Amino acid sequence: MENFTEIQEVNNTFGTWIEHSIQYKVVSSLLVFAICAFGLIGNVMVILVVLTTKHMRTPTNCYLVSLAVADLMVLTAAGLPCITESIFESWVFGHYGCLCITYFQYLGINASSCSITAFTIERYIAICHPIKAQFLCTLSRAKKIILCVWAFTSIYCLMWFYLSSVQELKYDNVTILTCGYKVSRRSYLPIYFIDFGIFFVLPLLLSAILYGLIARILFMNPLPSDHKNKNGHCKNSRHSTSTATSRRQVTKMLAVVVILFAMLWMPYRTLVVVNSFLERAYVDTWFVFFCRSCIYLNSAINPLIYNAMSQKFRAAFRKICHCAQKRSQRPAAHSVALTYSVVKDTSVIESTDHFTTEMEELTVTEDLLPEKTIMHKENTCRL
Incomplete structure (x- = not known):
């Protein structure tokens, strides 16, 4: 029992074993399944919209595709295994499943953080330095940056193949399998705080500074008014007004994505930081489930934000759904x-x-x- 208690207190994202009630199993399984299903459909639609619609292939949308892929990885590698954990109260994917799932969990989490940082920097350059943006904020450069982001995070997360392992716990003469960490709690803390600083604190601080500078340039300057020449013709005023409005709309949408990322990740990050300084970790079943659900919700809610705040995404989503409905209802004779x-x-x-x-x-x-x-x-x- 002492060994079980020590392992139970390890700050493991998805590997802590706790005996669950029937009510918890039903509520957690249904809620996580609903969040994951909604998130999988939404993120797949984001990828299809950008890849199949020519005018949607912009540098910013490329970063949103990278974020959607990372969110899909989090939902499949973290959300879906959480359902089996709640139902069976034991790890059912074996040793190699533990290694791969843990790796893809952190890969998706870290890649999403880097993607958010990348499109924040891109927005800052595009708005605050428009002349430099002509050769810095290009589609080809965005693709290269995304490849670098995924290469860096893929190499960085390789350490989890050596830090993760399946553990056997004896509890009331029953053997329970958990996917946990090989290292002790004290050895894990430095790893966590480095990860916490690089992929959470630093991106949020950088985003706060850059969006502050963007707001000063974009929102404090009035929109261009309609000017006319002597003949009464317009001087591209509609185009300039539309461009400024579009920039504000996109910037607001991306700022909301960053704010929700900070808010929905804050409960879990705070829990792990607090447990790092407690002699006995706080592992209340419902609160831990709340922290996990916030993580899954963060990966599922972004397509909803795009649909609510971007007219182009909303129209593209409708077009995909409309085309799918037409294909299913299309008669034999065209x-x-x-x-x-x-x-x-x-x-x-x-x-x-x-x-x-x-x-x-x-x-x-x-x-x-x-x-x-x-x-x-x-x-x-x-x-």
Whole structure:
């Protein structure tokens, strides 16, 4: 029992064994499954939207794809095994499953933190240094940075293959398997605090500073007003106003992602830091479950933020769902449909419910028409 108590107090993210009640098993399993299912669908849609829609392939969205991949890794390597742990109260994936799952847990967590830091720096350069952004904030450079991020985190997390192991615990003449750490609690603390500083404290401090500078440039300057020349024509005022509004919208969305990352990771980070200074760790079942659920929710909520705060993402999500519904309901004989639009961006069409309703009544299918048919621009400026 002394050995069991010592192992139970190890600050293990997902490997502490506690006897669970039936109520806990039902609530935790259903809630974690719902969060993971919602997060898996949402993050997969984010990846599909950016990869399949040409105008969505921007440097910022590339970082969001990297974040979505990292969140998928967290949900599959941390969330889903938590369900089996709650139900069976024992590790069921074996020794190599323990090594790989622990590795991918930390890889997803650290890669998501680095992706957030990367798009924060990209936003700062794009807004505060627009001249440098022309050759620094490019799509090719964003892809190279993402490759470096994943290469660094993949190499950094290799240590968990040597620090993780399956442990056998004897409890009331029953053998319980847990996926835990080989090292003692004292040996683990320096590793944790280095990880805590590099992938949590440093990104948040950097994000706070950079978003403060962005706010000073972006939100304290008024939007450009409509100016006219002597002939009464507009001087690109609509374009400049639209650009400034779009920049504010994207910056607000990314700032919300960073804030939620800090808030939802704070309970677990605080718990581990506090337990580091206690003689006997605080491992209340429901509070530990709350801390874990916040981590899973952080990996699942980002697509919802994109849908709520970005018109382009919202339109692209609708387009994917609409196309999937059309394919499932498409008859055997294909009818020829005609359409005409003077709107430049298809997102405007998708975001207008009235126009979408009319299109559906006419049984118009966008995928039967060339892309250029939908992308005309109204160049006149009316007074």
